[in-house]
Amino acid sequence: MAKQINVGVIGAGRIGKLHAGNIVKNFPAVTVKAIADINAGGLADWAQSLGIADVYQDYKQILADPAIDAVIICSSTDTHSHITIEAAQAGKHIFCEKPIDYDVKRIHAALEAVKKAGVKFQVGFNRRFDHNFKKVRELIQSGAIGDVQIVKVTSRDPAPPPLEYVKVSGGMFLDMTIHDFDMVRYLTGSEVTEVYANAAVLVDPAIGAAGDVDTALISLKFKNGAIGMIDNCRQAVYGYDQRVEVLGTKGGITVTNDTPTTVVMSTGSAVTADKPKYFFLERYMDSFTEEMKEFFQSIAENTETAVAGIDGLKPVLIGLAAQESYRAGKPVKLEG
Amino acid sequence: MAKQINVGVIGAGRIGKLHAGNIVKNFPAVTVKAIADINAGGLADWAQSLGIADVYQDYKQILADPAIDAVIICSSTDTHSHITIEAAQAGKHIFCEKPIDYDVKRIHAALEAVKKAGVKFQVGFNRRFDHNFKKVRELIQSGAIGDVQIVKVTSRDPAPPPLEYVKVSGGMFLDMTIHDFDMVRYLTGSEVTEVYANAAVLVDPAIGAAGDVDTALISLKFKNGAIGMIDNCRQAVYGYDQRVEVLGTKGGITVTNDTPTTVVMSTGSAVTADKPKYFFLERYMDSFTEEMKEFFQSIAENTETAVAGIDGLKPVLIGLAAQESYRAGKPVKLEG
Amino acid sequence: MAKQINVGVIGAGRIGKLHAGNIVKNFPAVTVKAIADINAGGLADWAQSLGIADVYQDYKQILADPAIDAVIICSSTDTHSHITIEAAQAGKHIFCEKPIDYDVKRIHAALEAVKKAGVKFQVGFNRRFDHNFKKVRELIQSGAIGDVQIVKVTSRDPAPPPLEYVKVSGGMFLDMTIHDFDMVRYLTGSEVTEVYANAAVLVDPAIGAAGDVDTALISLKFKNGAIGMIDNCRQAVYGYDQRVEVLGTKGGITVTNDTPTTVVMSTGSAVTADKPKYFFLERYMDSFTEEMKEFFQSIAENTETAVAGIDGLKPVLIGLAAQESYRAGKPVKLEG
Amino acid sequence: MAKQINVGVIGAGRIGKLHAGNIVKNFPAVTVKAIADINAGGLADWAQSLGIADVYQDYKQILADPAIDAVIICSSTDTHSHITIEAAQAGKHIFCEKPIDYDVKRIHAALEAVKKAGVKFQVGFNRRFDHNFKKVRELIQSGAIGDVQIVKVTSRDPAPPPLEYVKVSGGMFLDMTIHDFDMVRYLTGSEVTEVYANAAVLVDPAIGAAGDVDTALISLKFKNGAIGMIDNCRQAVYGYDQRVEVLGTKGGITVTNDTPTTVVMSTGSAVTADKPKYFFLERYMDSFTEEMKEFFQSIAENTETAVAGIDGLKPVLIGLAAQESYRAGKPVKLEG
Structure with a gap:
């Protein structure tokens, strides 16, 4: 990376700050030149500590800065697609947090703008860059387990988000499962052609009252003939459960959780080991850096x-199909 | 067990011989007095070595023997229901290998006869007596993991049976998955109310040509609100894969495979451990004795x-529903 | 095993009854014809239930029975050597529980008698027949890990024996470590040439008051150049800890404990797994049958x-050297 | 850390560069103001990329800079003690890579100088800051496993260093085992009072010809009554093996190796998992940052x-005692 890259971060919430910090820390060849947030008020000290030159309230000022090569879009989901369009029109390369949008037409519009502008565009599916899942993908692609027959993803949060x-x-399928839809596409290298959502409200009745589900087993068919299953729950009391399994004609692969330590303690009453790393920040920290590196x-x-x-479009389509399946109580087909 | 129990074994195939041998070896208070098989010809030596007094070609001779208290029905599946009826009428207690029948009416007739005769009747779902699964059931029933939300069963054979x-x-759902249908009922303590079978032919096209599937993910709903998933394949090249997972409101449980040894070898090229115990005889040997003990x-x-x-009826009903679901491409409801 | 073998069991304590029961249950070609115990009084019912024909108070009656081919010596340790001599003189094959004796001269005398009589003689080091350790030995002998450099044995009891x-x-080294001395010989296929015992009283001061130790790390040199370590404790509160590790020039091997089940439960407070199988009867049950099979x-x-x-002599010599080393506070050499 | 700390790094070999890079990356409140190396020639570009202002050939220029608060001594081992003395006299806080020296008198002189100057002094035993070992220490100190009875450290390198x-x-005991001597002190919170080194040349005869050993089992006694064992080898072909075990009166603790991923692949021939993280840079990377944080x-x-x-002195004393023990072939006592 000979040439210095200047980036502007749009949105300074948790994930925006995370990306800005990671970039400053890990990429000497990249400068975070500006940050924009509608609540720019309290950002000055933080920005200064990271050496970020400009703090704006309006992201358009970032787009207007000719010294900026790329933007990292971390603003609220409903702004992703139109900021993507504007950034593309301004000739900026774009890293956009998932999802691009929940409206398929707006996703298409954003992708169209990107295509027209010829800028780079990467969606924030960070789990693809996780050490475990990346190795699973590599093993599959190497042919080590033959043709994929079954893919299974377990994805459970330690606690539900605030009501x-x-x-x-956007509902659990679009908010939480969307990562898993991306994961099965990533692992199988194939598209989902059918989805059946078996879901329920088993964690908190208030989630049901809000029109959502909190527990689901989502059955999938893939274009290459494989079948799959995603297992979601908004609450696993033992922690963030992130595992995958793949069965192929020549072998099987399993990934268990990462833990803070390998310590096992045995006493008169039990043999105890660590719970999984607490939540996505602990579990996937490295992947946030890795995705930036690739970008x-x-x-x-x-x-x-x-x-x-x-890759930004497909998981949304699968998520919408899952919603439809759940409402209709039957499988829903996708184009694949 | 003060009083000596005399049993007759009906059917001297692999499983019949297994039960006879286990009984002789492990239950001093039980005598295998007779064995019957339509191919009784070559049984004399084997029977003698176990001290079995009578070898018959016709099972009716066992039923006619007033000294015999109980029969172990291990003949071919299509004979289970009518032999059960005759044995009940003869006043014998009955242990019947699974399934009782694939025809629901005939199952009802058999159970009716058992009820009328007032004899003991036990179905051969041996996996309930497995050390691992039994402990899972006990933990669930103790309340240790709260209310069950998700139950998952992985059940894969090392190699497909002969074509x-x-x-x-009777098809994979009735032949293979039937054990797993029993397992989810056993673990959850609840009845299946809906089944959706996502299945494919991914192991051997000849199995498809024979009208069956060889790979399946079966999605389930339970009366108590829980949801579940069964993962089947006629061939996992690494061996007999028999695992369960349960998520509850207060915790989760996982069961991994039993292995021949705990040896792990690390070399310059890899860290290697044992494959699972080879197949059901190795994996479930103890459970065949345990189920007899309970009987x-x-x-x-x-x-x-x-x-x-x-317990003999329900898995067949679920299996038939799974077949219907696979043919229709949509979920099928059960009475529960 | 065409010809029927008749055996007499000498000593009907826990291990004697265990062997008798195992033989009756597992070896159709072997008959337990007689049992002898100085407290023969209460044995009649038990013997009858196993179909043992003769119950004697005096083991000499077993030796005098010409129908008996072999004896299983399970009497108290101080009688092993002289009963071995008498049994050999009577022309009986001999399975003798460990140790043959704590007196080296008497061991030599016993082995001499066995040699002279030309009878079979096997010592009860059952752990050699354990599924885990047997596989380690096989891997080493296959050359899979190259030349052995380091062998480590962890051997801890769940609780100390009665004072x-x-x-x-005979002291911990001869009573408990003796099994581990056998194990390192078995695994390395080499003889111990030096022993240094680092030991202490850390479990119960009363054990120290009785002149013994309860915790030890025993450092070893082998004839083939390898070095080794045995780790003993009379009490590991989490249970019977039976592991080995071997490092070779081409790889390493580890053996972890066997557990009752593979169940892992994760709750909000911990991830818990089974403790090891409780004690030697649970852990090594199969090996007691396997050693008889080989005999x-x-x-x-x-x-x-x-x-x-x-193999009955060497571990005693190492144990005596370990005692000497502990007393002298320095390494002691053996002939090897 | 309100006030900015300026540091100078002395020695720009692998570990010096590592520390400099880590500090720049992770501690915004710390500035690496200068670097010194006798081969300062090629350092300009690297120093500039990290924003290091001054590059010196002579470390004395760092000591002479009044703006510098602390030095990180990463020069060759034979310079550690005298640079420590000079740095202390210059009023700089000191982080010194292990060992301070192999000469006990010079260590004392260095520590005396530090004491007199009243500066901070930390030795580079980074493994104390490892996530796994730190948790073991915490569990022990919490009383979770009662009084320590046995501590065992396995510490093997993937390959021997160049001849x-x-x-x-300084020999394996002072070069490699020194970390393990520190570890047992750290874990037990007690001092070593006796050491017996059972060692051999089993990896490479050339190491023996150079007067050193490459494989060792070192037996230890501690002041608090516990006993311990360190297992070293210059080459474990499967990789960097870094484990500990502790047995206490109320429980036991084991630490297994960290691995790059949790991926397990099962095929028809084997179940394979990752080898340990390759070597100390991969395995202990986080600990190098953690130790700086504490400093x-x-x-x-x-x-x-x-x-x-x-903590810099004691491991050297134990290492020298281990050398003496190996030469004399018997245990050597320490003051404790």
Whole structure:
């Protein structure tokens, strides 16, 4: 990465700050030149501590800065698609947090704008860059387990989000399962052609009252003939449960959880080990850096990004199909 | 078990011989007095080595022997229901290998005859007596993990049966998954109210040509609100994969495979551990003895058997629903 | 095993009854014809239930029975050597529980008698027949890990024996570590040439007051150049800890404990797994049958026994050297 | 850490560069102002990329800079003690890589100088800051396993160092085991009172020809009554093996290796898992940052350092005793 890359971060919530901090810390060849947030008020000290030159309330000022090469879109979900369009029109490379949008037309519009502008575009499906899942993908692609027959993803949160969040989240399938829809596409290298959502409210009746579910087993068919299953729950009291299993014609692969330590203690009453790493920040911290590394590399080397526009679209389509399946009580087909 | 129990074994195939041998070896208070098989010809030596007094070609001779208290029905599946009826009418206690029948009417007739005769009746769902699964059931019933939310069963064979067997097996759902249908009922203590079978032919096209599937993910709903998933494959090249997972409101439980040894070898190229115990004879050997122990205890102490008539009926109903679901491509409801 | 073998069991304590029961249950070609115990009084019912024809107070009656081919010596340790001599003189094949004696001269005398009589002689080092350790030995002998560099044995009891037992046990090195001395010889296929015992009283001061130790790390040198370590404790509160590790020039091997089940439960407070199988009866049950199988095979096929006389002598010599080392506070050499 | 701390790094070999990079990346409140190396020639670009202002050939220029608060001594081992003395006299806080020296008198002189100057002094025993071992220490100190009875450390390198390094390394006990001597002190919270080194040349005869050993089992006694064992090898072909075990009166603790991923692949031939993380840079990367964090905290908050002068002295004394024990072939006592 010979040439210095200047980026602007749009949105300074938890994930925006996380990305800004990671970039400053890990990429000497990248400068976080500006940050924009509608609540820019309290950001000055934080921005200064990271050496970020400009703090704006309006992201358009970032887009207007000719010194900025790329934007990291971390604003609220409902702004992703139109900021993507504007950033593309301004000629900026774009890293956009998932999802691009919940409205398929707006996703298409955003991808269209990106295509027209010829800028790089990467979606924030960070789990693809996780050490465990990346190795599973590599093993599958190497042919080590033959043709994929069954893929299973277990994805459970340690505790449900606040009810206010649940209400605006787009529903569990689009908010939480969307990562798992991306994961099964990533692992199988194939598209989902059918989805059946077996779901229930088993954690908190208030989630049901808000029109959502909190527990689900989602059955999938893939274009390459494989079948799959995603297991979700908004609450596993023992912690963040992130596992995958793949069965192929020549072998099987399992991934268990990462833990803080390998310590096992045995006493007169029990043999105890660590619970999984607490939540996504602990579990996937490295992947947030890795996805940025790939994004900056695709800019520097003018290559395809690792998570393309289609990868932003497909999980939303599967999520919408899952919603429809749950409402109708039967499988829903997708184009694949 | 003060009083000696005399049993007759009907059917001297692999499982019949297994039960006879186990009984002779492990239950001093039980005598295998007779064995019957339509191919009784070559049985004399084997029977003598076990001290079995009578070898018959016709099972009716066992039923006619007033000294015999109980029969172990291990003949071919299509004979289970009518032999059960005749044995009940002859006043014999009955241990019947699974399934009782694939025809629901005939199952009802058999259970009716058992009820009328007042004899003990136990179905051969041996996995309930497995050390691992039994402990899972106990933990669930103790309340240790709260209310069950999700139950998952992985059940894969090391290699598919001969094609000739596949053709007369009743189909994978009734031949193989039937054990798993029993397992989810056993673990959750609840009845299945809906089944959706996502299945495919991914192991051997000849199995598909024979009208069956070889790989399946079966999605379930339970009367108590829980949801579940069964994962089947006729072939996992690494061996017999028999695992369960349960998520409850207060905790989760996982069961991994039993292995021949705990040896782990690390070399310059890899860290390797044992594959699972080879197949059901190796994996479930102890459970075949345990189920007999419970059967004889229920006779000796005049108590309910551990796997009652209803337990023989329900898995068949679920299996038939799974077949219907697969054919129709949508979920099928059950009475529960 | 064409010819029926008749055995007499000498000593009807826990281990004697265990062997008798195992033989009756597992070896149709072997008959337990007689049992002898100085407290023969209460044995009639038990013997009858196993179909044992003769119950004697004096073991000499077993030796005098020409129908008896072999004896299983399970009497108290101080009688092992002289009964071995008498049994050999009577022409009986001999399975003798460990140790043959604590007096080296008497061991030599016993082995001499065995040699002269030309009878089979096997010592009860049952752990050699354990599924885990047997596989380690096989891997080492196959060359899979190259030349052995380091062998480590962890051997801890769940609780100390009664103090009365400790006092007559011959001391921890001869009573408990003796199994581990056998294990390192078995695994390395080499002889111990030096022993240094680092030991202490850390479990119960009363054990120290009785002149014994309860915790030890015993450092070893082997003839083939390898070095080794045995880790003993009379009490591990979490249970019977039986592990080995071997490092070789081409790889390493580890063996972890066997557990009752593979169940892992995760709750809000911890991830818990089974403690090891409780004690030697649970842990090594299969090995008691396996060692008998080999003994009977060596008789039937007239081959060398799996645990020969030298294998009964060497661990005692190492144990005595360990005692000397502990007393002197320095390493003690052995002939090797 | 309100006040900015300026540090100078002395020695720009692998570990010096590692510390400099870590500090720049992770501690915004700390500035690496200068670096010194006798081969300062090629450092300019690297220093500039990290924003290090001054590059010196002579470390004395760092000591002469009044703006520098602390030095990180990463030069060759034979310079540690005298640079420590000079740095202390210059009033700089000192982080010194292990060992301070192999000469006990010079260690004392260095510690004396530190004491006189009243500066902070921390030794680079980074493994104390490892997530696994730190938790073991915490569990022990919490009383969770009662009084420590046995401590065992396994510490094996993936491959031996170059022979030229072996020759000047001070010998395996001082070069490699020194970390383990620190570890047992850290875990037990007690001092070693006796050491017996059972060692051999089993990896490479050339190491023996150079007067060193490559494989060892070191038996230890502790002041608090516990006993211990360290298992070393210059080469474990499967990789960097870093484990500990502790047995206490109320429980036991084991730590297994960290691995790159949790992926397990099962095929027809084997079940394979990851080898340990490759070597110390991969395995202990986080600990290098953690030890710096503690060092800077002790400066900022004027508290005791986490690894004090005595912690630099004791492992050397134990290492020298181990050398003596190996040469004499018997245990050597220490003051404790």
